[in-house]
Amino acid sequence: MDKAKIRLSQEEAELVVNAEWILTKNAILVKANHLLGELQSGQQAYLQSYLPVLPPEVMQVSAKISKGENYKGLPYLVLDYPRYFEKENQFAIRSMFWWGNFFSITLQLSGIYKDKYAAAIERSFDRLQQEDFFIGVSTDQWEHHFEAGNYCSLQEYDARSFSHHIHDKEFLKLAKRFPLAHWNEAGDLLLASFSSVIKCLVA
Secondary structure: OOHHHHOOOHHHHHHHOOOHHHHHHHHHHHHHHHHHHHHHHHHHHHHHHHHHHOOHHHHOOOOEEEEEEEEOOEEEEEEEEEEEEEOOEEEEEEEEEEOOOEEEEEEEEEOHHHHHHHHHHHHOHHHHHHOOOEEEOOOOOOOOOOOOOOEEEHHHOOHHHHHHHHHHOOEEEEEEEEEHHHHHHHHHHHHHHHHHHHHHHOO
16 A cells, blocks of 8 residues: 555645534535525526527526536536527526636527627627626637636737637637625626626627
8 A cells, every 4th residue: 555645644634534614615515506596596587588589499498507526626516597508509608606716607609509699799899898708719618717728808809809709719608707705796796797698699
């Protein structure tokens, strides 16, 4: 047996006998789940005014909150609403809590939905830029971190380069993040950004 691989550091030895920090972590995740559930209710109410202009198949799929323990080693919760995933044709607005990092909201479009909304999103460039949105630049649409190579601030784009990006990429991701220090306001911040995303689809 390789004792070096199983030997605990001083910090690890202190944590392994302390159940309270795991119980606290679990309580925080329950609260994050409630936060996303309340956000979904607010999103659903907001969308009542936009039902005639959104794809009916997208609105027929129920909301889903997913959770996991290991996105880059850390727990996360994701609310997808509205959501529609069909091979190359995807429409989703994803609200995410990622432990130790941020809350975020992401518009993810591909296929017929990217084509349908491209022009409206182009017209919304100034507002999206002013509201500090980021654009996905990775070839992997399932990465959600904001490190270089995955997202780029729209502050670094102009309207022309933004348009080229929309038309050149197979998928489009627009996202905004909020520090976890804003926990108490996170529901309102995410709902406001959700509103911005919907408005840019119907601009």
